[in-house]
Amino acid sequence: MTKFRFIIWLVLVAISGTLHAEEYQDWSIETWGKVTFDSRIFQHDPAGREIDQAGSNQFSLTFEPTVYMENADGNSFTFSPYVLVDSLDNERTHVDVREAYFLTYGLIGESEWELRLGVDQVFWGVAESSNPVNIVNQTDLVVHPDGKTKLGQPMIQGTLTGDWGMFNLIVMPYHRPRTFAGPNGRLGLLVPVETSQNQIEYTSSSGRNNIDLAARYSNSLGSVDFGISLFDGTSRDPELRPQCKESSSEIDCITDPKKWTSFIQHYHLIKQMGLDVQITMGPFLGKAEWITREETRKNNNKSIYHASVIGGEYAIYGIFETDADLTMLAEWNHDTRGPTATTNLQNDLFLAGRYAFNDIMDTEITVAIVEDMDYSTRNLIVEFNRRLSDSFSLSAEVFSFLQEDQSDMQSRPIFQDEYVSLEISYGF
Amino acid sequence: MKSMIHKTTFSLVQPPTMVLRLMALFGLLAMVAINGVYAQSDVEKGLKIAQMAREADRGFGNSVAELSMFIRNKQGQENMRSLRVKVLEVSGDGNKSLFIFDSPKDVKGTALLIHDHKEVESDQWLYLPALKRVKRISSSNRTGSFVGSEFAYEDLGSLEVEKYTYQWIRDEKCGSLDCTVTEFRPVEKGSGYTRQLVWHDKEAFRVWRIEYYDRKNEHLKTLANEGFEQYLGKYWRAKNSNMVNHVTGKSTELRWGEFQFQTNLNEREFTQTGLKRIR
Numbered sequence: 190m191t192k193f194r195f196i197i198w199l200v201l202v203a204i205s206g207t208l209h210a211e212e213y214q215d216w217s218i219e220t221w222g223k224v225t226f227d228s229r230i231f232q233h234d235p236a237g238r239e240i241d242q243a244g245s246n247q248f249s250l251t252f253e254p255t256v257y258m259e260n261a262d263g264n265s266f267t268f269s270p271y272v273l274v275d276s277l278d279n280e281r282t283h284v285d286v287r288e289a290y291f292l293t294y295g296l297i298g299e300s301e302w303e304l305r306l307g308v309d310q311v312f313w314g315v316a317e318s319s320n321p322v323n324i325v326n327q328t329d330l331v332v333h334p335d336g337k338t339k340l341g342q343p344m345i346q347g348t349l350t351g352d353w354g355m356f357n358l359i360v361m362p363y364h365r366p367r368t369f370a371g372p373n374g375r376l377g378l379l380v381p382v383e384t385s386q387n388q389i390e391y392t393s394s395s396g397r398n399n400i401d402l403a404a405r406y407s408n409s410l411g412s413v414d415f416g417i418s419l420f421d422g423t424s425r426d427p428e429l430r431p432q433c434k435e436s437s438s439e440i441d442c443i444t445d446p447k448k449w450t451s452f453i454q455h456y457h458l459i460k461q462m463g464l465d466v467q468i469t470m471g472p473f474l475g476k477a478e479w480i481t482r483e484e485t486r487k488n489n490n491k492s493i494y495h496a497s498v499i500g501g502e503y504a505i506y507g508i509f510e511t512d513a514d515l516t517m518l519a520e521w522n523h524d525t526r527g528p529t530a531t532t533n534l535q536n537d538l539f540l541a542g543r544y545a546f547n548d549i550m551d552t553e554i555t556v557a558i559v560e561d562m563d564y565s566t567r568n569l570i571v572e573f574n575r576r577l578s579d580s581f582s583l584s585a586e587v588f589s590f591l592q593e594d595q596s597d598m599q600s601r602p603i604f605q606d607e608y609v610s611l612e613i614s615y616g617f
Numbered sequence: 618m619k620s621m622i623h624k625t626t627f628s629l630v631q632p633p634t635m636v637l638r639l640m641a642l643f644g645l646l647a648m649v650a651i652n653g654v655y656a657q658s659d660v661e662k663g664l665k666i667a668q669m670a671r672e673a674d675r676g677f678g679n680s681v682a683e684l685s686m687f688i689r690n691k692q693g694q695e696n697m698r699s700l701r702v703k704v705l706e707v708s709g710d711g712n713k714s715l716f717i718f719d720s721p722k723d724v725k726g727t728a729l730l731i732h733d734h735k736e737v738e739s740d741q742w743l744y745l746p747a748l749k750r751v752k753r754i755s756s757s758n759r760t761g762s763f764v765g766s767e768f769a770y771e772d773l774g775s776l777e778v779e780k781y782t783y784q785w786i787r788d789e790k791c792g793s794l795d796c797t798v799t800e801f802r803p804v805e806k807g808s809g810y811t812r813q814l815v816w817h818d819k820e821a822f823r824v825w826r827i828e829y830y831d832r833k834n835e836h837l838k839t840l841a842n843e844g845f846e847q848y849l850g851k852y853w854r855a856k857n858s859n860m861v862n863h864v865t866g867k868s869t870e871l872r873w874g875e876f877q878f879q880t881n882l883n884e885r886e887f888t889q890t891g892l893k894r895i896r
Contacts, residue, residue, distance in 0.1 A: 219896070221725055257896050267896070292894065301885040303894070312750040337748065350890040409740070409889070414753045471738070471757045506758040514761065549688050549696045549765035551723075579697070582723045616722025 215260045222254030222269075222617055229610040231375055232589075247375055247608075248276040253287070264293045271341075273332065278374025280384060281331040286341045300351035308341035311359065313405060313418055315467040315476045318520045318539035318559070319532070321496040322463035322478045324420050325403055327365040334376050334588065334603065340365045354408030361401040364391070364423045366454055378602045382429060382452045391423060392457045392487050399423045399458070412470055418463040424484065426531040427454035458485040472504040476520070496524040496532075500539070512547040518557075527563065533599035536562040550576045564597035566590065580617065586610045663783030663799045670822040671778050677852050679705045679882040683874035688766050691866035698764055705887050711735055712775050713887040717895055728895045730887060731756075735777045744892045751889050760809035766869040767838060767860040769809055772829075780804055786814065791825050794818040810837075823853050838862050848878050 229247040252272045259265040269288040275281035290307030314320030319336075326339035345360045366389050370377030383389070386397075393399035401422025408415060429452040433442035442448055461482040468475040479497040486492075500520030508515045518541040522534035541557035552575045559568040571587040589607045590600075686698040703715040711733025718724045726746035733739045739756045759771040774780070781801040788797050801813040811834045816826040823845055831837040844856030858871040885891055 221722070223722075259896070263894075265894075265896070294894070296885070301888075301890065303890060310749040312748055315753075348890055350885065350888050355888070355890055407889075409753070467753055469740075469753050469755060472755050474753075474755060504755060504758070506761050512762045512765075514758065547762050547765060551765070576721055576723055579721045582721075614723065616725060 216258045217260075219257045219259075220254060221257075222252070223614055224617075225249075225251040225253075225612055225614045227251070227610060227612040229375070229608045231605075232607045232609075233605045235375060235377075235605050246276075247278070249281065250274045255288070262293075264291070266291050275331075275374070278331070278371045280369060280371030281374050283331065283368065285329065288341060297349070300349050300353075303348040303350070305344070305346040305348075308343050309346060310339055310341065311344075311346065311357075313416060313463070313465065314478055315414070315465045316478050316498045316500065316520055317476075317502070317518055317541070318500075318537075318557075319498050319522050319534050320478060321480045321498060322416070322418055322465045324418075324425060324461065324463070325359060325361070327367055327425050329368050331368040331370055331374070334606075340368070354406060357403075357405045357407075359403040361403070361422065362398065364397040364399060364401070364456065366397075366456070367425070367427055375608070376603055376606045378429070378452060379446055380431070380449045380451050382454060383432070384454075388453060389427075390453060390455045390487075392455070392485060393423055397423075413466065413468050415466045416464070418461075418465075420459065420461040420463070422458065423456050424459045424482075425456075427456050428531070429453070430455055455487075457487075459483060472506065473501060474503075475501045494525045494530075496522075496530075498522045498534075514545045514547060516543040516545070517541070518543070528598065530599070533561075533597075534559070535599065538562060558591075561594065561597060561600065564594035564600075565592050566594045566597045566600045567592040568600070577613075580615055582614050582616070584612045584614070586612075659785045660783065662785035664778075666785065666797055666799050666817055666822070667776075667778050667781065667783050667801070670817055670824070671776055673822045674776075674852060675706075677706055677849075678879040679703070680876050680878050681880055681882065682854075682876045685872045685874075686764070686766055687870040687872070689868050689870070696765075698766075703882060703886070705882060705884065711739065711777060713884075715887060715892075715895070726896060728892055730889070730892050732887070733775050733777075735779050739774075742889060742892060744895060749893070751892055757807070759807055767862045767867055768869055768871075771803075771808060771810075772840070772860070788819075791816050791818060794820060794825075796825060821853055823855075836863055846876075848876055852876075852878060 227249045231245040231247070234245065250273070253269065255267065255269040257265065257267050267288050267290055269286070271285040271287045273281060273283055286308045288309055290305045290309045292303070292305050294301060294303035296302075311325040312323060313325065314323045325344070326342045328336045329338045329340045330336055332338040342361060342365060343363045347358045349356045366384065366386075369382035369384060372381045389397070391397060391399065399422055401420070403418065403420045403422070405416050405418035407417075431442060431446070431449040432451045432453055433448045434450060459482050461480055463478065463480040465478045466476070477497070477499040479495065481493065481495045483491055483493050498520050500518065502516055502518040504514055504516045506514050518539070520539040522537045522539065524530040524532055524535040527535055538560040539557065540560065541555060543553065543555040546552040553573070555572040557570045559570070561567070567590065569587070569589045569591050573585040574582070575584075576582045587609050590604055593601075593604045595601060681701070681703050684700050684702050686700070688696045688698070698721065699719045701717040701719065703717075705713040707713055713733070714731045716729040718727045728744040730742045730744070731739050741754050741756045743752045743754050744750070745752065759774075760769050762768070763770050763773060781803055784800045786798040786800055788795065790796065796816045796818050799815050799817065801815055803810060809831060810829050811832060812830050814828040815824060817824055823842070825842055827840040828836060829838040829840070838860055840858060840860045842855035842858050845853045846856060847853050854873060854876050856873055859868060861868045
């Protein structure tokens with residue numbers, strides 16, 4: 190369990206720092222959290238994998254508690270572990286430390302400084318369908334195919350906030366590799382991805398201990414919110430290289446997916462500049478994110494590419510003379526790497542409608558279509574959310590392909606993974 | 618996403634009050650009497666009442682209070698929300714406010730930051746703890762229901778004098794107090810009301826009752842405030858506010874905890890950085 194050694198060390202440092210700094214009695218402790226039961230029913234057997242019919246039902250139980258300690262000066266310590274137990278997939282069954290950080294802040298002249306030390310989560314971006322600028326935390330892909338769930342990232346984070354805006358500097362001494370579904374799991378790739386730490390390759394000579402740096406300046410000027418960000422370090426997006434049966438030649442292996450046995454994750458060094466902007470004008474929100482990234486591979490080969498998302502949303506409040514709101518969203522995702530991009534949103538239009546009933550149970554339905562502009566693949570996602578009581582809530586989802594383009598290698602591995610899911614959460 | 622608190626325009630700053638400035642009012646009335654223009658006098662009198670009410674609340678600095686919200690339907694079924702409300706007074710502009718949800722559990726830690734403005738629409742940001750994400754949201758939904766309650770966002774907006782035109786209607790008793798009834802008409806388009814009738818007492822300009830008339834000028838809702846308590850010898854806050862919708866039969870009651878004024882809260886808590894610290 191070496192991958193947790195650093196995190197545990199940071200947690201211990203933070204805890205001891207916390208306890209030494211102040212009298213223990215001055216700290217108030219609060220705990221809360223969530224337990225979620227999720228069941229996914231898959232329509233088809235997985236592509237090219239030998240799993241019996243039982244493999245079409247996937248159940249999971251997730252436990253996400255938070256312990257929060259705070260003293261009168263506003264210094265705090267937050268600890269949020271995460272445990273997911275899955276019925277099918279050993280890779281999806283996992284433990285993570287989402288947060289374990291010490292936070293302190295104060296004034297420096299007219300501005301405010303804030304320091305966070307430990308494992309934390311940082312979100313950058315404005316868009317709904319994807320967030321190219323959001324680079325600090327690694328994606329915990331096994332949780333949900335939307336990739337919005339993130340792993341905890343060990344870091345030292347400083348923030349200065351003043352009338353002039355907000356400046357954020359982050360030093361990250363440890364890389365977290367992405368999670369991928371295992372051989373018995375669903376929503377994986379054509380062949381499984383090797384996830385053991387010694388099978389993961391890094392361009393940096395320091396491997397996973399490369400020191401990554403990230404910085405962002407952001408401000409709100411009237412109706413415009415914007416951020417400019419920089420990142421220098423190991424990428425969060427792995428290049429996946431196929432491994433083949435020993436008998437096949439190297440050329441055969443790269444070109445013939447039938448010979449593949451697994452993927453190896455390669456994490457390259459990157460330099461990235463990002464820009465995110467939102468304009469808020471009445472019921473209309475205009476949103477854009479753009480990155481340019483220079484990737485350096487092991488042989489010192491460099492390549493540059495850009496990725497962007499641009500779009501907006503428009504809300505009709507009190508539609509049909511009811512309390513309900515209808516929000517329409519449209520976003521275009523683009524990645525200049527095209528078919529070799531590490532995302533399946535390389536040239537995709539995201540169109541969605543969200544109907545919020547604004548009732549006491551917060552009932553909400555979202556229907557989204559992701560239309561691939563390079564291939565004829567069309568993905569449909571329907572989400573339904575409703576609170577059942579003060580502590581229980583329900584959410585249901587349909588993940589389906591309306592059209593499947595077999596030449597779309599980015600989406601093809603999950604064509605067989607259409608599902609309907611039902612999730613019940615208990616908050617405490 | 619939690620639509621529950623998606624949009625708002627609020628600063629549950631309640632209708633203000635203060636030591637009566639009768640001298641000013643008498644002065645105005647005297648002037649009016651000399652002019653002898655009655656319609657004009659009613660407009661000026663209405664404006665004066667609104668100004669006095671606003672003036673009475675100036676200087677509170679900041680306040681922190683816990684709020685329980687009971688949402689009841691026609692059949693009497695009840696739903697409760699609990700939140701913490703922090704307000705910072707900003708000189709020369711609208712207030713800044715923070716609403717932090719503690720229950721229901723699925724929105725625990727969700728927080729709404731509002732920078733109110735006198736003339737333009739407010740700026741609003743929502744913090745979603747599950748994603749660690751701060752979202753700038755639209756503030757156009759003034760007529761919409763706040764978290765499924767009978768309060769619309771515009772009912773909760775801070776009482777900036779510039780937002781309405783006024784007309785004094787009559788004086789009458791409200792309980793043991795002498796009250797004035799003033800008609801408020803919204804200046805901006807997009808309000809859900811043609812007018813509101815507001816009952817202020819003449820002693821401290823506390824708001825005891827508001828009747829809301831919808832776009833068809835039909836009596837839609839009534840708000841009743843009670844249990845006023847005075848803080849720092851100056852600022853009055855109602856313990857209970859009950860909003861009844863006469864069309865649907867639904868109602869929402871606000872029960873406030875103890876208010877704390879002039880705490881060590883500062884402007885830095887009301888930024889996006891401050892928003893991300895909220896637990």
